[in-house]
């Protein structure tokens with residue numbers, strides 16, 4: 001697989017972009033005219049730099065609005081084109097992108113448009129240039145790839161082909177299967193972009209909200225399958241217009257972009273049982289092994305866990321690390337940390353093969369994390385998520401491995417198996433928050449490295465604007481990670497672990513007796529609950545006395561409460577009744593506001 005990327009995806013000067021593309025391992029680039037015209041380097045200097053960096057210039061995009069015009073403007077368009085062909089000769093680029101006319105077209109006549117494209121191709125032939133004609137989703141008369149291909153076929157020139165762009169095809173809901181009817185050698189170029197499903201005008205959607213493959217909701221695996229079945233063998237090129245990516249660090253965004261193509265090629269090969277470009281398959285996730293909270297003094301967290309009814313599982317025999325558990329939920333407190341305040345620092349998941357999972361992570365560029373282990377200790381293979389949260393894979397039952405390294409736990413109720421108490425508790429979900437420039441990369445990481453799939457994002461009103469919440473989960477829901485994105489200037493929301501339990505009302509009452517203060521819920525909330533659900537008065541009073549929150553769906557009920565925030569982390573206890581499958585989203589504004597006051 002050859003890979004390429006449009007320079008418009010990235011931030012900075014053209015030379016900085018080219019260096020970053022080479023460093024990320026791309027084979028080539030698409031250069032947009034604007035990137036060149038704002039550069040002080042001559043076309044020859046850019047050509048030499050690309051050669052030195054091992055990058056080919058796979059596509060150049062120098063003008064718009066060529067075809068579908070009357071003869072007089074066409075003459076001027078041909079003149080413009082010839083100047084750009086001369087420039088391409090200096091640049092060493094041999095394929096030019098011509099987008100369907102979105103601005104000046106007045107002629108809706110396929111025969112005349114095909115004839116005009118033919119004249120352009122004949123002019124380009126004198127410069128050994130190929131024309132790749134692309135249907136923009138908002139083209140005036142040509143906005144469907146099948147129409148663009150028909151015009152190319154009608155013009156019938158040896159140096160005229162088409163450029164397919166997944167965004168224009170999938171955003172319009174056009175069936176991509178007809179791609180297989182285009183001869184592969186006539187598909188001159190392939191541009192790939194994912195996008196979230198948005199209900200907005202397609203031009204703004206395209207210019208601001210495209211995403212790298214694996215981060216949105218387009219079925220790019222099926223799309224690429226059609227293109228490869230057609231016989232296309234050119235580069236997979238990313239053309240992702242996105243305001244965030246054009247502001248983030250160019251080197252890390254280029255690496256992030258490159259990983260999205262590794263993921264897409266792997267999943268497409270896997271879906272078709274092709275041998276090439278395959279990685280190890282993602283390991284199905286069984287459940288959450290543990291969650292780790294770090295900080296250099298975690299006494300407050302110990303106290304809070306004891307108040308919640310967690311059992312002390314012992315101290316690690318060689319490190320300042322402690323274990324607490326409630327049922328199957330295990331929380332590790334790690335004081336080997338330079339950070340003052342507690343933060344959620346690691347998540348362990350259980351899989352069939354930790355080594356295979358680690359190999360897939362490495363192939364997708366997830367940085368390996370070194371954690372000191374001593375003789376006889378279970379060796380894990382952690383990697384870092386984009387925000388630094390460490391992810392561990394474990395393929396052994398916890399009682400057979402790392403649990404044994406903890407000594408001096410509460411033997412009465414802690415049976416050494418990692419389980420404690422009789423409550424059927426487990427980690428229900430882990431809520432992670434991201435800064436504006438980390439979010440998409442985190443989605444790609446959890447999707448590609450851990451094999452989690454995205455559910456539809458929701459916007460939750462917070463005190464400083466909408467917080468985007470997107471749940472990533474394993475197929476059976478055993479591992480669920482709601483990811484939160486705060487508005488750019490708002491403080492980062494704290495992260496939290498939600499522990500599922502039964503008998504939450506008694507659990508809350510016992511925690512109160514042990515002195516735990518919950519996050520205070522306003523009385524107005526309970527008046528609203530009464531109006532919304534018509535709850536029994538004594539149940540409502542019980543909820544209110546204990547600061548419990550409540551939600552109900554067609555499939556069940558949800559009762560939950562939050563602890564105060566310690567440093568950057570807090571806990572939530574949740575009880576799911578029936579088949580309730582959400583996260584209490586209607587209550588999130590209450591939590592976000594309470595945490596700010």
Ligand SMILES: O=C(O)c1ccc(O)c(O)c1
Nearest residue numbers: 099134165191206207239
């Ligand atoms: O938004 C645009 O103008 C634009 C330009 C070139 C492309 O290949 C494209 O997909 C969109």
Ligand SMILES: [Mg+2]
Nearest residue numbers: 134165191239
């Ligand atoms: Mg395009």
